[in-house]
Amino acid sequence: MNLSVSKRAARTVQSEIRVMSIECEKVKGINLAQGVCDTEVPEAVREGAKRAIDGGINSYTRADGLAEIRQAIAEKMRRFNGIECDPETEVIVSAGSTGSFYAACLSLLNPGDEVILFEPYYGYHLNTLIAVDAVPVFVTLQAPNWDFTSEALERAASPRTRGIVLNSPANPSGKIFTKQELEWIAAFAQKHDLFVFTDEIYEYFIYEGRHISPATLPGMWERTITISGYSKTFSITGWRIGYTIADRKWSKAMSFFNDLVYVCAPAPLQVGVAQGILKLPESFYQHISRDYVKKRDLLCGTLKEVGLTPSVPKGAYYVLADASILPGRTSKEKSMFLLRETGVASVAGSAFFSGSGGENLLRFCFAKTDEELAQACRKLSVLTEKISQQKTLSHVR
Numbered sequence: 001m002n003l004s005v006s007k008r009a010a011r012t013v014q015s016e017i018r019v020m021s022i023e024c025e026k027v028k029g030i031n032l033a034q035g036v037c038d039t040e041v042p043e044a045v046r047e048g049a050k051r052a053i054d055g056g057i058n059s060y061t062r063a064d065g066l067a068e069i070r071q072a073i074a075e076k077m078r079r080f081n082g083i084e085c086d087p088e089t090e091v092i093v094s095a096g097s098t099g100s101f102y103a104a105c106l107s108l109l110n111p112g113d114e115v116i117l118f119e120p121y122y123g124y125h126l127n128t129l130i131a132v133d134a135v136p137v138f139v140t141l142q143a144p145n146w147d148f149t150s151e152a153l154e155r156a157a158s159p160r161t162r163g164i165v166l167n168s169p170a171n172p173s174g175k176i177f178t179k180q181e182l183e184w185i186a187a188f189a190q191k192h193d194l195f196v197f198t199d200e201i202y203e204y205f206i207y208e209g210r211h212i213s214p215a216t217l218p219g220m221w222e223r224t225i226t227i228s229g230y231s232k233t234f235s236i237t238g239w240r241i242g243y244t245i246a247d248r249k250w251s252k253a254m255s256f257f258n259d260l261v262y263v264c265a266p267a268p269l270q271v272g273v274a275q276g277i278l279k280l281p282e283s284f285y286q287h288i289s290r291d292y293v294k295k296r297d298l299l300c301g302t303l304k305e306v307g308l309t310p311s312v313p314k315g316a317y318y319v320l321a322d323a324s325i326l327p328g329r330t331s332k333e334k335s336m337f338l339l340r341e342t343g344v345a346s347v348a349g350s351a352f353f354s355g356s357g358g359e360n361l362l363r364f365c366f367a368k369t370d371e372e373l374a375q376a377c378r379k380l381s382v383l384t385e386k387i388s389q390q391k392t393l394s395h396v397r
């Protein structure tokens, strides 16, 4: 047999985050590797979905979603993001923001197009670009503040550059792009005539600074593809409800690919999310930041105590911590040591960098219930002792 997987499949690998979740399950550890968000789903969302199922909303919907959720999202975009969009032609509901990004790339990028990606990056952004035969070009954010310069952006540009991916607040760094940085990116995108793909899934998870949607900057609406969803905000990662906001020039093609790959997002769950958007008060969203900043501070405090110095995130719900003190040549070995010795799973920093930039980093997720996070912190606190035991053992050997 001469059959083999496609060249495309050979180029992609299983997400390191999933790999660590499997390792964690084997030792019945606490999974701070995956952003699974096991906090409670708001009642309005749950009840809305249940009523939709009982009320017979169980068939295919329009490829871009039910009118109820498109209208609810358009109103939220106006109120929260400051973006005016037409719910009939400029909102596409998809299978999570992952589906939104994939449909956007399929419809707007050609094979060989270069797309700028900031690193540390979110692995799905990288792999989606690779899957559609685009060519990622990296701009490295500099720790500990994850800064970049407009000169670094310019150096990444070529005549083949077609787009730039933004993720603010960012996974895994927790960076919130400042107004000035977004203005550099806007000027750069206009100068080189680029699409800006902006993943704003953590828009409500803000601890310092404020969320700015790039589409609101002068001259940016037409070229900006705004992507977000409710996996994180409503703790419904398994529901697969995300959306794209884009000028009607692009939305038709995106809707076509959304139909081709997913047909539509799950019908009753679209209703549940729409009900959540319509019914939940402003205070619900304010509580997200207030609750998560406590989780951030608990985890960062513990990491600091045990010598895994954290780069304290300004948003999202991940921490990159300096793992130099852990034994192991690679970040993967360091994360396996940590899991074995403390029962806490993290993700190797190498999963977020194209080169060796992440080998001394581990990523921890704090989207956990308070009890589980406290338990993880207790487990982590034995680390200092475990490291000195390890040192003694290696001396004896």
Ligand code: PLP
Binding pocket: 035, 095, 096, 097, 098, 099, 122, 167, 170, 171, 199, 201, 228, 229, 230, 231, 237, 240, 241, 242
């Ligand atoms: N974008 C980023 C930056 C993420 O971190 C994640 C999940 O971890 C997603 C998208 C996935 O979102 P969704 O569940 O809407 O596909």
